[in-house]
Amino acid sequence: MTRTIRMFGALLSIAVTAVGILWWTNPASYPFGAADRVKVSLTHLLEHDVTGPMTVAAGIVGLAVIFGPGPLVRAGAVAELLFFGVVLSDAGIMSVFAYGLAILGPVALLGVVVIAAARGKAFGLAGIAALAVLAVADVVTGAGALSLVGRYLGNVARDFAAFGGRLGWTLANAAACAVWAVIALKAFRTGEPPRWIRPESAGRWGRVATIGAALCPLPYALYRLTWLTPWPTDSDVTGPLRADTRLQGLLLAFAALAGAVLTLGLISRWGEVFPRWVPIFHGRPVPVRLPVVAGGTVAGICCLASPGLVIDSVVRGQPGALLLWPYPLWGALLAAAVLAYWLRHRSAPGRSRAGLS
Known part of the structure; x- marks a missing residue:
């Protein structure tokens, strides 16, 4: 493990220790607990007198293991991942x-x-x-499409502003989890690689994982598309939806469908060479790092959102939420799909310089 990574881990652990002491000694600074606006999390059930000491312990353990021998670093990295990836994680990262x-x-x-x-x-x-025709038609007919987009963006901005610094803690926790994920990957990268990571083996199980991962966001896309119909599927909807809300459903559904299509690129030709419709880059090899980093980020987000979703579905007695938002399955399948893509392409001629190896 490089000195830079160890220093990052040490600085992170010092910051975590300081935050834990703050939460422990100053209840008003604690962003979680019963008063937390983000309910889909484990920390919603934990108060400062529990999470504070746990956070201090996580920081001290991080400092103790980061400069230790390999076995100690591996054990400590797993413990830190469990803390940041389960205890402090919440589904706000997916929002x-x-x-x-x-x-x-x-x-x-x-x-x-x-x-x-x-x-x-x-x-x-x-x-x-x-676009020009639509803009002219909007002005002439007074349809208000441009103002509709403005209202939608205003709604999103107000929603984020309402949560304020709370989402900052969500992002900070995700960053801490990412640092420890890198440390764990470096610590466990030893010994002779097993047979299942050979390119030919990865091609077989990777295809299954990729197709499964591509199917996972489809229930959510269909759910949001119902907002375009007279029968929106949402327990919070009590009357007719406004046009800006319908636009929101359309864009969220589009994002989910785009994610499914991009996932299939991990086993498609256009996941290796930019297709003709991509300006500037068409015909060039896709850098291995691009889908690996993008797909790995989404997989990590799904995994971070999973514990809170599972806990919330159990507490509320609504296990069907796991079918609509299958984050645990989606995160695992997408991570496997991305890993298989990297194993198959990391040494491909002309692409190795863009890879992770």
């Missing part, structure tokens, strides 16, 4: 990711169209023309 993707996805699509139009591509020019 941040999903709503962020719902906003950035259309922006990225618009960027692709603009770049393609600038390069004289037919579909880019057609897309710009279609």
Whole structure:
């Protein structure tokens, strides 16, 4: 393990110890517990006098093991992952990711169209023309499409502002978990690799994992698409949905469907070479690091959201939530799919410099 990684782990452990002491000694600083607005978590059931000492212990253990021998680092990394990945995790991380993707996805699509139009591509020019026609029609007819988008963005901004610093703790915990995940990967990377990670073996089980992972977001996509119908499937809906709420459902469904399609890229040709419709990069090899980092990030988010979802579904007596949001299964399958992709392509000719090896 490099000195840089050890230093990151040490600084993180010092910060965690300080935060634990703050929570333990100053109840007003504790962001979780019964008063927490994020209910889908284990910390919603724990108060400062429990989580505070546990956080202090996590920081001290981190400092004790980070500079120790290999076996001690491996055991400590697993313990830290369990603490940050189970005890302090919550499903808010998935909300941040999903709503962020719902906003950035259309922006990225618009960027692709603009770049393609600038390069004289037919579909880019057609897309710009279609957007211009829609904008003129919106002004002439007074349909209010532009104001609809503004209301939607305002709703999302207000929702995030309402949670304020609470989501900051969610992101901080995710960052801490990511640091310990890197430390664990480095600590466990020893010995002769087993047969199951050979490229030919990874191709077999990776295909099954990839197809399974691609199916996982589909129930949520269908759930949100019902918001476009007169029969929205949502226990919180008591009357007709506003147009901006329907737009929100459409964009969230689009994000989920896009995730399913991108997952299939791990076993498709366009997951190896950028397709023709991608401006600038079309025809070039896809850097191995790109799908590995992107897919691994989503898998990690699913895993972080899983404990809170499972606990909440048990407490509320609604196990069906795990069918609609199958984060535990999705996270495991997607992680396996990404691992298989990396094992198959890390040494591919012309792509090794972009890989993780």
